[in-house]
Amino acid sequence: MVDKQLWVKKQEIDFFNQARGFASPEQLFYKDNIGRYLAYWPKGYKGIKTTLQSRNSLIGNFTEKWTTNLIQEVVKEKGLYAVQDAICDEIALTNMSPADVVISKNKSINQTPEDIILIFEVKMSVVWNWEFSDSSNTLTCLGDFKSHQGNPGLLRSDSMLKAIGKSINIRVSSYKSSTIPIVVIGNTPITDSYYSKVDHLKTSGIIQGFWSVNPKPLDNNGENIKHTQNDGFLRFDTFEELKLKVHDLLSQEQNFFSSMKSKQEIGKIIEIANKKPNYKEKAEEFLRLIKE
DNA sequence: GTCTTGACATCCGACGATTT
DNA sequence: AAATCGTCGGATGTCAAGAC
Numbered sequence: 001m002v003d004k005q006l007w008v009k010k011q012e013i014d015f016f017n018q019a020r021g022f023a024s025p026e027q028l029f030y031k032d033n034i035g036r037y038l039a040y041w042p043k044g045y046k047g048i049k050t051t052l053q054s055r056n057s058l059i060g061n062f063t064e065k066w067t068t069n070l071i072q073e074v075v076k077e078k079g080l081y082a083v084q085d086a087i088c089d090e091i092a093l094t095n096m097s098p099a100d101v102v103i104s105k106n107k108s109i110n111q112t113p114e115d116i117i118l119i120f121e122v123k124m125s126v127v128w129n130w131e132f133s134d135s136s137n138t139l140t141c142l143g144d145f146k147s148h149q150g151n152p153g154l155l156r157s158d159s160m161l162k163a164i165g166k167s168i169n170i171r172v173s174s175y176k177s178s179t180i181p182i183v184v185i186g187n188t189p190i191t192d193s194y195y196s197k198v199d200h201l202k203t204s205g206i207i208q209g210f211w212s213v214n215p216k217p218l219d220n221n222g223e224n225i226k227h228t229q230n231d232g233f234l235r236f237d238t239f240e241e242l243k244l245k246v247h248d249l250l251s252q253e254q255n256f257f258s259s260m261k262s263k264q265e266i267g268k269i270i271e272i273a274n275k276k277p278n279y280k281e282k283a284e285e286f287l288r289l290i291k292e
Numbered sequence: 293g294t295c296t297t298g299a300c301a302t303c304c305g306a307c308g309a310t311t312t
Numbered sequence: 313a314a315a316t317c318g319t320c321g322g323a324t325g326t327c328a329a330g331a332c
Contacts, residue, residue, distance in 0.1 A: 041325090049325080053303035056323035064322095096307075096320060125323065150324060157298055159323085193297080 004073055004239040007066075007187040007214040012126055013139055015062045019055075020137075027054040029132050037132040040148035055126075063124035067185060068101050070213070071120065074243045078250070080117065081107040088113060091180070092173035097166070101185075103250070113176035117250060121163050124187040125152030127217060144219045145188065153188035154210060160194055167207045171256060175291055178256040181208040181249055188217055189224045190233050198232030205256040208249060209234055213242065255283070259290050 005011070016039075019028055029037035033047030041049055064084055071082035086093060086102040088111040093099045101120040104111055129148040131140045145152050154160060163184040170177050189212055190198065201207040215237040218224050227234045236242040261269075273286040 051302065051325055053322095053324080054305095056303080057305060057321085058323095060322040123323090151297090152324085156324085158300090161298095162321090191297085 004070075006070075006236060006239060006242070007124070007127070008216070009128060009141060011066065012128060012130065015059060015126070016130065016132065016139055018062065019058050023054070023058065025132055025134055027052075028058070029130075037134065038142070039126050039128070039130040039132075040150040042129060042142065042148050043146075045149070059124070059126055063187070064100050064122045067120065067122050067124070067213075070239075070242075071101055071103060071246070073239070074246050075103055075250075078247075080105060083107055083109065083111070085109060086111045086116070088116060090174050091116075091177040092169050093119075103246075113174070113180070116180050118246070119170065119180055119182045121166055121182065121184045122186075123153055123159050123163055123184060125150070127152050127187055127214060144217065144222065146218065146222070154184070154186040154190045154212070155188050157191070157194070160190065160197075160210075163210075164201065164207065167201075171206055171258075178287075179253060181254065182206070183208055183249075184210045186210065186212050187214040188212060189235065192225075195225075195228045195233065199228050199230035200232070202230060202232040205254070205258070207232075208254075211236060211242075211245075255287055257287055257290055261290070 016028060025037050029039060030041060030050060030052055032038055032041075032045065068082045068084040075082060081104050083102050083104050084100070085098040086104065087095055087098050087109055091113050093111075098109075099116075099119050100122040102111065102116050103118040103120075105115040105117065127145055129142040129144075129150075131142050132138075133140070142148075145155070154163075167182045167184070170180075170182060184207060190210060194210075198207070198210045202209060209231070210233045212233070212235045215235070225233065225235065234245065236245070269286060269289040272289060273282050276282045276285050
């Protein structure tokens with residue numbers, strides 16, 4: 001039973017059906033003024049609203065597990081593992097704030113920086129609006145995210161900032177994290193005010209990508225971004241496309257480096273590093289010196 | 293006047309530490 | 313051992329101010 005689908009409406013139906021096993025409709029849906037169970041408040045709804053919190057951790061858990069399974073399929077032929085909630089204190093992945101998903105050489109929850117090959121931060125939401133019927137136990141899709149009041153996933157600026165903050169925390173925790181790519185994975189596009197930011201984050205080496213695994217976030221072929229200019233954001237349309245990109249990222253060894261130094265100091269470092277006989281050793285010397 | 297944005301608010305469950 | 317308290321991270325609502 002290998003599911004190689006990306007995030008489509010079926011995944012959200014699966015989520016609600018699975019959650020219905022142990023949660024009441026009231027814990028999963030809003031109830032509007034005429035008694036309908038709704039995933040989000042539709043745009044233009046003017047009746048009395050309530051605020052639902054009980055669904056948050058459920059969808060969070062579901063999407064992290066779903067992503068782990070998806071990534072497992074991507075890397076299994078390479079003999080690697082997708083590990084959910086991975087802990088590695090050395091690079092700020094603690095018990096209380098683990099990595100949502102990592103690709104690793106081993107499948108244990110407790111990881112060493114040397115084994116971790118890629119870190120995924122998952123930020124996914126319920127994207128579409130749904131109406132649930134208790135009597136017939138069915139779900140009806142009411143529309144895409146433009147039709148409801150919620151702002152799902154990476155379309156929220158504070159979700160973006162949270163993901164960026166966590167990534168920087170990992171980057172500054174230890175130089176041991178400097179060779180591990182970090183990717184934020186979501187199921188929505190990003191807003192255009194973040195297009196240049198994600199490209200800068202990629203160029204500067206902090207975050208290697210913001211990826212959406214939702215091929216068609218909008219109904220009726222609604223236009224949505226495929227990628228930003230420098231590919232800081234990517235939308236994946238098929239499982240194969242995702243697999244290629246992950247393998248591509250795994251095949252190149254990259255180093256993150258940063259500092260705040262005067263041109264004098266930087267010039268000196270370059271001069272010293274340049275005395276090494278080849279590019280690889282020049283680079284190693286440079287990286288060694290810049291973090292002193 | 294309506295839509296979008298960004299900062300702030302909210303509540304839940306899991307967990308660790310502290311108190312009973 | 314059980315109860316209590318505080319903290320955290322999960323997603324999403326709220327609302328004033330800005331953008332159109």
